[in-house]
Amino acid sequence: MKERLILHNGKGGDSMTSIFVHGLGQNSSSWEETMLFIGEPNQMYQPDLFDLVKGEELTYKNLYTAFSEYIDEFHEPVNLVGLSLGAILALNYTIDHPEKVHSLVLIAPQYKMPKFLLKIQNIVFRFIPKSSFQKLGSSKSDFIRLTKSMIDLDFSQGLNVGKRIKRIKGHQCSWRLNSRMQKSS
Secondary structure (H helix, E strand, C coil): CCCCCCCECCCCCCECEEEEECCCCCCHHHHHHHHHHHCCCCEEECCCHHHHCCCCCCCHHHHHHHHHHHHHCCCCCEEEEEECHHHHHHHHHHHHCHHHEEEEEEECCCCECCHHHHHHHHHHHHHCCHHHHHCCCCCHHHHHHHHHHHCCCECHHHHCCCCCEEEECCEEEECCCCHHHHHHC
């Protein structure tokens, strides 16, 4: 029998709402196996980031605004699980709205964008065929515009980097930053 993971909110066993946010090189289907493992009775959502911004220019500001509006539609605090770009959005949202986030799982996040690496990534993007980007739901120029718009992102102030303990919603959370992450800033 396959084991299941059930996420509870600590209030009599009610299930929690969890939002799984994909990275730049993925789409919402990237989370399907994870969601199958977690299974019912959890309320799980996996928005497609590029669909959230349809009709708008794909910049970080527009993407974050659309993501925030999406999360704000949920009435109870949510569990946010983000990978790469999804982790950046989830981190940004949690800093701005800690009362709306029950828990936060970040996979491959950056709290301060590595400017040099983003510039290299944009150079590499120029050599990748347009069709590769279209499979992910956006255009090559959109990917390049998005990553350019992220170069100056820095959440250090919002995280109070340098402090070991931060209070969120009355709970103590220990912030442990990888020493390599600290050196890259």
